[in-house]
Amino acid sequence: MIPHLLLLVSDWNPQFFRELKGRLKPRNIALTIATSLLVQSAILLYLWAVLPSPTSTYSRYCTSKTDYLLSDCVLDATGNPIINWQIWWSDLFQSLSWLLPFVLLIGGVYLLIGDLAKEERRGTLNFIRLSPRSSQSILIGKLLGVPLIPFLAVVLAIPLHLWSAAQAGISAEEVVSIYLVTGAACCFFYSGSIFYAFLGGAQNWLGAAAVWFSYTIFFQLWQIYQHDSSYYLGLKQWYNLPIGESLSFAVAFAVMNFGIGTFWIWRAINRRFRNPNQTLISKRQSYAMTLCFELLMFGFVFREHHRWDHPIYDLMTMIAFNLVWFLVLIAALTPHRQTLLDWARYRRDGGAAKAKRVWRRSMLRDLVWGEKSPAIGAIALNLFIPVAVFTPWILIWEGADQQIRGFLGLLFCMLFLLICAAIAQSILFMKFQKRAIAAVGVVGALMILPAIAMLTLGVHPDHNPAAWLLSAFAFVAMEFASAPAIAFSFLAHLAIFSLFTLRLTRQLRRAGESELKALMAHRTL
Amino acid sequence: MVKELAISTRGLTKQFDRQIAVHDVDLQVDVGEVYGLIGPNGAGKTTLIRMLATAEEPTLGEIHIYGDRLLRGQDNPNLKRQIGYLPDDFPLYDDLTVWDYLDYFARLYRLREPRRSQRLREVLELVQLSHKRHSQIATLSRGMKQRLSLARTIIHEPLLLLLDEPVSGLDPIARMQFREIIKVLQEAKMTILISSHVLSDLAELCTSVGIMELGYLVESASLQTLYRRLSRQQIILATLGELNTLRAELQNHPQVEDIEVLPETQQVKVYFSGNPEQGAHLLRSLIESGIPLTEFHPTQDDLETIFLKLGHQQAS
Numbered sequence A: 001m002i003p004h005l006l007l008l009v010s011d012w013n014p015q016f017f018r019e020l021k022g023r024l025k026p027r028n029i030a031l032t033i034a035t036s037l038l039v040q041s042a043i044l045l046y047l048w049a050v051l052p053s054p055t056s057t058y059s060r061y062c063t064s065k066t067d068y069l070l071s072d073c074v075l076d077a078t079g080n081p082i083i084n085w086q087i088w089w090s091d092l093f094q095s096l097s098w099l100l101p102f103v104l105l106i107g108g109v110y111l112l113i114g115d116l117a118k119e120e121r122r123g124t125l126n127f128i129r130l131s132p133r134s135s136q137s138i139l140i141g142k143l144l145g146v147p148l149i150p151f152l153a154v155v156l157a158i159p160l161h162l163w164s165a166a167q168a169g170i171s172a173e174e175v176v177s178i179y180l181v182t183g184a185a186c187c188f189f190y191s192g193s194i195f196y197a198f199l200g201g202a203q204n205w206l207g208a209a210a211v212w213f214s215y216t217i218f219f220q221l222w223q224i225y226q227h228d229s230s231y232y233l234g235l236k237q238w239y240n241l242p243i244g245e246s247l248s249f250a251v252a253f254a255v256m257n258f259g260i261g262t263f264w265i266w267r268a269i270n271r272r273f274r275n276p277n278q279t280l281i282s283k284r285q286s287y288a289m290t291l292c293f294e295l296l297m298f299g300f301v302f303r304e305h306h307r308w309d310h311p312i313y314d315l316m317t318m319i320a321f322n323l324v325w326f327l328v329l330i331a332a333l334t335p336h337r338q339t340l341l342d343w344a345r346y347r348r349d350g351g352a353a354k355a356k357r358v359w360r361r362s363m364l365r366d367l368v369w370g371e372k373s374p375a376i377g378a379i380a381l382n383l384f385i386p387v388a389v390f391t392p393w394i395l396i397w398e399g400a401d402q403q404i405r406g407f408l409g410l411l412f413c414m415l416f417l418l419i420c421a422a423i424a425q426s427i428l429f430m431k432f433q434k435r436a437i438a439a440v441g442v443v444g445a446l447m448i449l450p451a452i453a454m455l456t457l458g459v460h461p462d463h464n465p466a467a468w469l470l471s472a473f474a475f476v477a478m479e480f481a482s483a484p485a486i487a488f489s490f491l492a493h494l495a496i497f498s499l500f501t502l503r504l505t506r507q508l509r510r511a512g513e514s515e516l517k518a519l520m521a522h523r524t525l
Numbered sequence B: 001m002v003k004e005l006a007i008s009t010r011g012l013t014k015q016f017d018r019q020i021a022v023h024d025v026d027l028q029v030d031v032g033e034v035y036g037l038i039g040p041n042g043a044g045k046t047t048l049i050r051m052l053a054t055a056e057e058p059t060l061g062e063i064h065i066y067g068d069r070l071l072r073g074q075d076n077p078n079l080k081r082q083i084g085y086l087p088d089d090f091p092l093y094d095d096l097t098v099w100d101y102l103d104y105f106a107r108l109y110r111l112r113e114p115r116r117s118q119r120l121r122e123v124l125e126l127v128q129l130s131h132k133r134h135s136q137i138a139t140l141s142r143g144m145k146q147r148l149s150l151a152r153t154i155i156h157e158p159l160l161l162l163l164d165e166p167v168s169g170l171d172p173i174a175r176m177q178f179r180e181i182i183k184v185l186q187e188a189k190m191t192i193l194i195s196s197h198v199l200s201d202l203a204e205l206c207t208s209v210g211i212m213e214l215g216y217l218v219e220s221a222s223l224q225t226l227y228r229r230l231s232r233q234q235i236i237l238a239t240l241g242e243l244n245t246l247r248a249e250l251q252n253h254p255q256v257e258d259i260e261v262l263p264e265t266q267q268v269k270v271y272f273s274g275n276p277e278q279g280a281h282l283l284r285s286l287i288e289s290g291i292p293l294t295e296f297h298p299t300q301d302d303l304e305t306i307f308l309k310l311g312h313q314q315a316s
Helices: A002-012 A014-023 A026-049 A085-122 A124-130 A135-145 A148-168 A172-198 A204-225 A247-274 A283-299 A311-333 A337-357 A359-369 A376-395 A400-428 A435-456 A465-469 A483-511 A515-520 B045-052 B077-082 B098-108 B115-126 B142-154 B172-187 B199-205 B223-230 B243-250 B276-288 B303-309
Strands: B005-016 B019-025 B028-030 B034-038 B060-065 B083-086 B160-164 B191-195 B208-213 B216-222 B233-239 B256-262 B267-272 B293-300
Touching: A002 A014, A014 A135, A014 A148, A014 B098, A026 A085, A026 A148, A085 A124, A085 A135, A085 A148, A085 A172, A085 A204, A135 A172, A135 A247, A148 A172, A172 A204, A172 A247, A247 A283, A283 A311, A283 A359, A283 A376, A311 A376, A311 A400, A311 A435, A337 A483, A337 B005, A359 A376, A376 A400, A400 A435, A400 A483, A435 A465, A465 A483, B005 B045, B005 B191, B019 B045, B019 B216, B028 B191, B034 B045, B034 B199, B045 B060, B045 B160, B045 B191, B077 B083, B083 B142, B098 B115, B098 B142, B115 B142, B142 B160, B142 B172, B172 B191, B172 B199, B191 B199, B199 B303, B208 B223, B216 B223, B223 B303, B233 B243, B233 B276, B243 B256, B243 B267, B243 B276, B267 B276, B276 B293
Parallel strands: B034 B191, B034 B208, B083 B160, B160 B191
Antiparallel strands: B005 B019, B005 B028, B005 B060, B208 B216, B233 B267, B233 B293, B256 B267
């Protein structure tokens, strides 16, 4: 039976079979089984150790006289406390419910980034690329095969997890929802790790740390909202749909979002796998992705508001999330030096006479749709999407002041991001190793460091709004800034952007010159 | 009848930064040929081969393999099934055994049982690694690894084989083994494009040769045409008697263009423009005139001499 199954698997996906053979070696299997059982035993032992003893007066696991959580223990005839086993099993279930996804996510992400970075470094990925198998088949093989060890460790703990759920009286709906969300999260984070590896990231510890960080935040959110039985994770309404009011809604919402995210990342990694010289996403894809992202964010605006809840705070949150979104978008969309050189030099050779006749229009089209053209045009168009989505909403706000603040906040954020895009493109056009890391570092630092520095030095937006106007978080200073300060910093933004764009345009013009022209001018790029 | 082309490129260009690695190359290789690509280091051979193997994207130009246009950014599964590519650095998975490695690639190329195992045995036998089938790749010698890579390249019976410097770094015996394998593949009607610095190997294997320099394909012709055009026929003669008598007798024959005495030997090199019959006549007349000949050895310029004659410089 098993050999027959293996044969089927091997013919269905040789990449998965290769990972299976490479990873499930007797030593690895023995170690995984031992570790998994050891951890399960450790949790059981710990929970066993905290059970109340005959001398305990208070314990979480006591059957109590009152409804309070920690209360006097009821003793049986022999003087031993009567244990509330349902809570005990429930705690075991909760611990495993948090631990299992954590192991899957952190282990999988760590292994996937490491594996792909190693294959890229050795050059073996190229051979797989040259095989007639589709990129989907290879990448599915990697996604399912590389994290086999964490899979095995978790699968071994599932019987205990299910047993504890049964003993604690947890509903099947809740148990299934945990598996569903974990599965969806794994799809999302695993494709995300391939995305990161294809972006040039080789540091698997960084990926694991990022997952750790996100998971901790998620855990904290859960802890905060766990007693608020009416909402899951503080999710209330999304486009006025009560997504937080029932478990099925919350799970459906989470799975849908992970699903959409995975879909776009999947398209990007397939594209990059087929041609490693391309940008991770095409300009066409970027517009659709940004629209999806903005519509997702925008949905949270439509909910019941408290009286003190002004929509400008929603806008600020969305602008902050947009900063992160566009940082990723700039990294995925900005072409590297060679692509730009080819574009500048040979752009007109491909399109023949037709392109020459409508040159200007064709140039614009190239900047908006083209595969190899600089990304600034496309980033600008992407930035227009949140403006287009949020404008009608801002226009219906009460109070002209707030509307102006909202618009200005949005405008400054867009300008700042355009500057970031121009800087990233300029760095990626330079001629030195590790350009990508430098670009991400510079743009990331530009976004975060000024704000951190100002907060550390006590420069707060209410006292020194002008300084904040020049940072990524200009929107927080709009309330306190004077009109001249806003005008000045707007002009400063424009000037910086123009400077970088002009410089890049000049460089691209030079790059587009023929070799003879460059030789005659004794120029090198 | 129009000959079918295994490879046809039009205006193929690749630029790295401002350096043009391959410049406007129109390469045509007939089906069944063994095409040798020669040229100094940095001439663009590897880049050209990488583009043909779909491992590199051309800056400009078109590539047709067996009439099908190669399109970047797409999977091109049918086209990839026809190509076998062996790069000069041949990276391998050290953690796998020889059999598992080939089995993995056979599966990637959609070979199914029982054909897969049969093919694996065939290629292992061809590259003389049957006895190493259960060995870890990490334990193989460089020559064995190179042969294993070749086995991987031909596992799916490609129609076109692209070999980039396949014998570089190999000792003479390993080189000879490699040469023999290529001959077998040639007999199996594979079209082979091979780049190498070892011109004597190419002369033995190739039917056509292309010379690349500074990214240009400066020469592309069949080996016969090249020899006919550029190689001078020579005859090495040795005598027990006086060299001057031999010399005087040789000068009576109009096909003898030039005579060169090889220093410190009793040999002369004769540049001969006649056909084989005229060569036989020369030998007969020398014997009849009583010259004690001990050697009469017709030969011609080798590929390396032709290459240098064309004004190119071979780097190694």
